[in-house]
Amino acid sequence: MRDSTNFGKWALVRWSSKWWPGAIPLAALWALAAWTSTAPLETELAGRSTAGLKSVLLDKSQIAVSGRDVTLVADAFSEEGRHSAIAAIEAVPGVRLVNDETRLVPAASPFVWSAERDVVRVTLTGSSPMPATKAKLLQAAHADLGGVEVVDQTNLARGAPAGFDEAALLLLAQVPKLKDGKVTITDTKVGLSGMARELGGRETIAAALKNLPAGFSVAANDIKAPPYIFQAYKDPVALTLTLTGNVPDSNAHAAIVAAASRKFFAEKVVDNLKISLGAPYGFINAAVPALGALSRLSTGTLVFTDREVKLSGDALYDGAIGQLRANLTRELPQSFQLKADVTVKPAAAPVDATVCQQLFSELLGKGTIRFEPKRSSLDPDSADLLDHLVETALRCPTAHIDVAGRADADGDNATKQALPEKRAQAVVDYLVKAGLPASRFTAVGYGSNQPVAANDNDEGKARNRRIEFIVKEQQP
Amino acid sequence: MIFLVTFDWGWLLAALLLGFAMGWIAVVHRGHGVSKPLARWLAVLVAALLAAALARAVPGRPGYWLDLGLSMLGLYLIGCLIGSLLRNWVLPGPADAS
Known part of the structure; x- marks a missing residue:
């Protein structure tokens, strides 16, 4: 009974009018599909969107997916960054709409x-x-x-x-x-x-x-910075000068050790210094004269704390305190502050002329009074020795002392005679300035006729150029 | 769309098969059909929903559900069509006379 009308428009309309009962299970199917697929779909899209954003630079980015719509909350670092973030999510397959809740990272001013x-x-x-x-x-x-x-x-x-x-x-x-x-x-x-x-x-x-x-x-x-410390301690019993603390560099180190060996005639220099940056400006110009002042003390401590210079100890005699304080104040660079706390060592017991001579000889055996080359001016580095000579002279108040200058074999006789005498006189002047009566001293120039060493080498000649103290019992 | 097909293919296939079955039955179904005015209204409704879906006017989850529903409906109808035509072609029966 199949005829052409069966396939006609009307047949199709008739059949289709009876398709509706299936819509009921279809609706149930739809509800079930919506119920089960929504959450996995959202998870899937969130994962894909996050992956898509990997190459875009964002801060505090959050992706929320509702159905197939993605909401992006993020701080972008430029307008371009915002646009590319949105474009990256739009390009994710399955995403329907993108809600742009991005904003620019706030600007900090000042940064x-x-x-x-x-x-x-x-x-x-x-x-x-x-x-x-x-x-x-x-x-x-x-x-x-x-x-x-x-x-x-x-x-x-x-x-x-x-x-x-x-x-x-x-x-x-x-x-x-x-x-x-x-x-x-x-x-x-x-x-x-x-x-x-x-x-x-x-x-x-x-x-x-x-x-x-x-x-x-x-x-x-x-x-x-922590304070810059430099310390020197003169120990008259152990006969040491201990240097501790810091020096700015190896040149300064060498200069300080050399100055210490020159200025302290009897003490051995114990060098515990270490090299550190951070010294106050002019440190070396302050440290050398300060060591000179310390050398004139019987026992004493010198402490540099940054620009503060603390000198404490005992001077060998009264007059030395004023002298070393005045000298140091003059010689220290301006920015340094001096705090001197110097007393006088108690006077030692008087001795007779023989012991006095022995003491002088001992002192002059340990050190030599130095002068500026070819001149009669005392080298300031000899102050330590000279002060000890003063101290000794004070212990034998009744003795008369010849201060004898001696020369090496070089030069003509007139010079050999004149310079040692002038030098001896300079020493006498020093003693008098220290408070001793001028009448107790006689400066004598002896030329080169009593050498203590051979005159054929420099070392011997240096030993022959010397000052001697010759004690004579004073005539009553 | 391709994403929807790959992600929800099971449900869509189910809708297609349901449609095919319904279409197969519809040819010999003796019950009442949908009247013409109602069919017209339904068509208008579906067209409106389709327009809303295409315009992406419904946000969030309801939007997804609308897309899913329309896709399933579409495949259901295709299934119905195939089912009816196939049934009619394979088994022309006495029902045709009704």
Whole structure:
């Protein structure tokens, strides 16, 4: 009974009018499908969207999927970043609509970043321009600081100056040199405060800051350093001069040790100095005269604390106190402050002429009174020996003393006679200036007729050029 | 759309098979059909829903459910058509006379 009308339009309309009962199970199927597939679909799309955003630089990004619609909440670092984030999600297959709830990362003005070190940790605060920079700085802080705890409290913000990364890395590298303190970048200004870990830390940091990227400048460098200490102790019993503390460099070291050996005629120099940066300006010009002042004490201590010079001890006789104080005040560079606490050593018991002669000979056996070359002026480095001679002379008040100058075999007779006498006179003048009566001394020039060593070498000649003290019992 | 097919292919296939079965039965079904005015209204309703889906006017989950429902409906109807035509072609029966 099949005919052409069966396949006609009307047959199709008739059949289709009876398709409706299937709509009931279809609706049930639809409800079931909606019920079971929605959550997996959302999970799937969220995963794909997150993967799609990987290459886009965002902060605080959150993806919420409802059905096939994706809502993106994020902070972008530029308008371009926002657009590419949205485009990346739109490109995910299956996503129907993208709700753009992105915004630009807030701009910081001024752009401030800082790292603060306290006893237990280093805290990074302020703004970082990019997540990569933030991570890089945190990593650098961990690397620079070894085991110290690092806490990163920085927020991301726009508006960092060009070269921020290098500047921040450079400042972070200075943090290990601080015991405590803070380094700050405020736009292109750099500020530092705190206490350096070691002597010279301040100088090392200042030197490092010269490598700041172009455009950056140091607004404040208030790094303090531990005090620069230099000490010298004259021990008359052990016959030592002990040097401890710091000197700025090896030249200064050598200069100080050489000056000490020259100025202290009897003491052995015990050198415990170490080389450290951070000496106050003019340190060496202060240390050498201060050692000269210490040499004139019987026992004493010299302490440099930064620019404060403390000299304490016992002078050998009354007059020496005023002299050494005045000399040192004149010789110290202006920025140094002198605190002298010098007393006089109690006078030793008087001795007779024989013992007196013995004491003089002992002293002059240990050291030689030195003069400026070819002249009769006393070398200031001989003050220690001269003061000991004064002290001894004070112990034999009844003795008359010939101060004898002697020459080596060089030169003509007139010179050999004249210069030693002038030199002997200079020594007598020194003794008189120290408070001894001039009448007790006679300066005599003896030429070269009583050598104590051979005159055929420099060492022997130097020993022959000398001052001798010859004690005579005073005529009553 | 391709995503929807790959993700919900099971449900869509179920709708197609349901349609095929319904189409197969419809040829010999003796019950009442949908009246013409109602069919017209239904067509308008489906067209409106289709327009809303294409315009992506419905947000969130209801939007997805609408897409899913329309897709299933479409495949159901295709299934019905195939079922009816096939039944009519394979087994021309006395029902045709009714």
